[in-house]
Structures are given as structure tokens and as C-alpha cells.
Amino acid sequence: MRHLKIYLILITSIGLLYACSKTEVIKPQTEEIRFVVPTNFPDAVYKFEGNTLTNTGFSLGKKLFYDVRLSADKTISCGSCHQQFAGFANLDHKVSHGVNNCLGKRNAPVLFNLAWQKEFFWDGGAKNLEIVPINAITDVCEMGTDLNTIVSFLNTTSPYPQLFKDAFGTEIVNSQNLLKALAQFTATMVSANSKYDKVMRNPQQNSFTADEQQGYQLFKEKCASCHSEPLFTNLNYTSNGLDLNSIDEGRKVITGLSSDKGKFRIPTLRNIELSSPYMHDGRFNSLEKVLEHYNSGVQHSENLDPSLIKSSQLGIPLSSIQKQQLISFLKTLTDDEFIKNKIFNEN
């Protein structure tokens, strides 16, 4: 009898051990973090190749995104200038406000639907999502530090080594896994549940108001050649005539071509209601001012977009009713589910 007991305990322990090792190997049945291409979206550019999306990788990326200790004076995280309630742009800041109260030269862009972008920044200088954060990390007016400093901080600061082990199988942190974790977090930020999306995907059950519908028609006639659906940008670079001579050379900094002087990336209009101020230098603090620029403020800059000069008339003439209708439509691009999604929240 006593022997039987021991056998039973042994068998049970072996069973338990087996179960343990089994659960370590098998992937969780339900991954709460997913990347799904919305049905009204094209194929993504970033495909998580060599960087399999996992819950642990995503949560590590999120922790890094919000950790102010990564910056030179331990005051600035990615999340400082990319705030969820502003579509991960920087509300009320014309340009980014980094370490030591230093002001950058451009407006922090929104962060979502990044997996569909092949180039990043206002001038398209960064050409792969994974390497994007290095610029903000090293810029003296943003986080003001360098990869080596961050990597050694992470290697010596609990619980980071364990979190890296959980995510990538090794507790030795290097810049590659740091950047991969951040990419798992940022690439997963998808905003595709605005009223506009619901109307597009299910017009039987959702509809625009009369104003929104008018605005949508106007938008398709006057704006969609650059801000094309469904991303609301054609991802190109152009000059919208903000200045006769742009102080910031924009895209030319990257290509060296004078035909790119003063051109900037056409931004998405999704969540535009929440992500003021607008333009590369944040000069406009309301959508009314933006539309008034197109109505009456367009300058004949040297590389002005051809669509902004028609039969020698500059800009896009808009009546005040049309402006209001356009704004009504633009507000249908606000995606509350994304803005309030706790998955992306600092918590």
C-alpha cells in the first residue's frame, strides 16, 4: 500500500512535469494580440517577417514605448509625444518637445496604420518600420540618448531581461530585439473602426448624415487625389503651398532633388479631429484654418502640387457651407475604439 502511494505520487509528478513542459512548447490557444488586415484595406507592407507577433513581444514593446527612463534625462518616452487620445500625435504641440525642454523642428505625426507605410517621417527618411525609433532615441531634441545606453540600461534593469527572455528567448538584450519589440507594438496599432469604415463595410446598417454625405462627395471631388481612401493618404510627397519659399526643405533633404524642395509626406486624415495641430510645422490649430488655407492661402511655391493650381487659380475654392460639410465628413474618420483601446493604453 505504501509503495503504491509512492508510485502514485511519482506517476502524478511525472504527469505534472510532462504537462508543464508541454504547455511551454504549445502556443497559447488564444492570442489576444492579433494583426488583422481590415477588409476595406489593401495588403500591409510590414508583415512581421522575422518578428513573429506574440503577446509577450507586444507587451514588452508597449512597456518600452511608455518608459521615460530610456531618455537622456529620464523625462521623455515615445508616448510623451505620441499620445493615444491624439491618435498618437502630440496634442497642442506644434513641434516635438524633447529632453531639456528642447524643441524639435517638426510636428510629431500620428501613429497608426504604420504597417501600410513603406516610408516614415514627414520627409520619408526612414525606410523600415523597425528602425524608425532610432531617430527619436538619438535626436538631441527628442530623447537625446543612444542605442548602447538604452541596451545597457535594459540589460541591468529588472524585469527587462526576463521580459526579453519571454519575448525573444534570450535575456541578453540587444538593439535588434529592442527595435523588434517596439515594432510589434507600433505595427499592431490599426485604426479602421471609424464611422466611415462602418458605413463602407456595412452600408445596410450604417449611414452618413446628410452633412457627412455631402462632405464625403466634396472630399472625393476635391481632396481624394492626395488623401486617397482607405488610408486617406496616397503616401506621396507634395507641396501644398504653405510658403512661397519653404524654410524646411522637406523631402529634398532625403533625395537631394530640387524638385522635392518643400515637399512633405501627405498625412493620413484618419483621426484628424483629434490630432491638432496640423501640417509639418504644426502651424494650423484647427480644421477650419486648414480648409481656409486651401480656400485662400495657397502660395505659388516652386513645387506646388498641380492639383492646387487650376486655370491659373490657386487652391481649392470652398464656400463656408462646403467647409462645414467637409469637417462633418472628416469627423467620421475618428476611431473611438482605437483611441480608447486599452491594449495600447499605458495603464
Added chain:
Amino acid sequence: MNIKNISILLFTLLTLGFTSCKKDEVINSKEKGSFTIEFENEVNGTPLVLNTQNYINANGDSFNISVFKYYVSNIKLTKTDGTIYSLPESYILVDASKPSSFLNIFKDIPSGDYTKISFIIGVDKERNLAGAQTGALDPALGMFWTWNSGYIFVKLEGTSPQSTATNKALTFHIGGIVDPNNTIRTFSTDFSTGNPLRIRADKSPQIHFTANAGSLFTGKQNISFANLNFTMGGANSVLIADNYAVNLFEFEHIHN
């Protein structure tokens, strides 16, 4: 012994000698071996000493060097029969301040006699556009541009009394993959057929190259530091790349 006998003896000896040599030469192509590439950094014939040594460029300008780093990648070896072996994942960063980077060992190379080597001075286009890399391509190594993303292929910094830049600085950061400012250059050299790179399971031959930092400033066009002392990509970087493509590297010899 008459002449005939001597001839026969000589013939026999020679034949034996050759046969025995040939026997040693049987190569099992399924075997793998290793080899090492050594880079010796110099400036126009004298060893490179960082910071303290003064050099004269082809234009007659005096200068010293505080940083000299370069990428060598995509190494290919060509056998006597013309077949080419491309070394997988061959990315080297040589840093004049780190002697450990001068010697680079490559393993698992198919046995054979190789008479030619070629490599990219810099990093191929694909990896310039790829996601986060590690090893020699780790962006933390200071050879990666973040504002216009891509690798710096060759980096030389120093000072020259002729430089008009702040603190008389010389800043040559060469990179870029988009025409017309593409600075990817390929170097290749033949080895002597009498002493090819002999890869065998039981040997580890060494190839010696010199890397001449002075080559950035001559070759196609002599550089005057009063006119050009700063470049980070663009047309002036192409000028420098066209210069060093000529004689940054020189094959010295092989120790088999």
C-alpha cells in the same frame, strides 16, 4: 652512369615527385574548411596611427585621422574552374580603433582552390532597407543613418589645417543606395594561380589586404580639404566612393 641512365633516373624521380604531389592535392569537395581575411590599415604606404600621426593627401594637404571604419560584405570566392561560392551572411565592420576587427574568420567553406575574391565595399541595398539588424550590422555601432535610414559604408573623421569647417574637422560619411548617389562599390582581385586560396578541412589559410585610408582623396579626383571637408551622402560622397573604389583595398598575399 651514362647520360641515358641519369635521364631515366631523373625522369623516374620527377615522376615520383609529381605523383606524390598530386596525391597530396586530391581535394574532397564535400569537406569544409575555413580561412581568415586580415586587413592592415594604412595611409599611402605607412601604417595608420589614429589621432597622433600626420599624413599628406594627394593634393598636398596635411591631415590626421581619428575615426576610420568600413564595411566589407557579400564576399564571393571563385574557383579555378570558374564556379563561384557566395559566403552567406558575410558582413564585416573593420574599425581602425579595434584591432580585433582586423582579423575575420570564415568557416564552412567548401574545399577547393580559389583564385579570385570579390566583395562589396559597404552593405547591399537589401540590408539597407531591411528591419533591425544585429552583429556587424547592429545600428548601435554608429554606422547607421537614422534621419535618412541606411548604412554608412565608409567613415573617416579627422582634422586638417586646410579644412574650412568648424575645428578644422574632416567628416567623410560615405553611403547611399539610390541613383545617382548610389555609393555601393565592388572590389575584386585575382590571386596568383601558383598560390591560390587553398581551402581544406585541416588548414586555415589567411588572405592579407591593405586598406588605404588615403585612397578616399585620390584615384579619380584629388580632394582638396579647403573645397571638400564634409559629406554625408549625396554627390560628394559619390566622388569619394569613386576614389576609394580604385585602391582602398590592395591584395598583398596568401598564407596557405
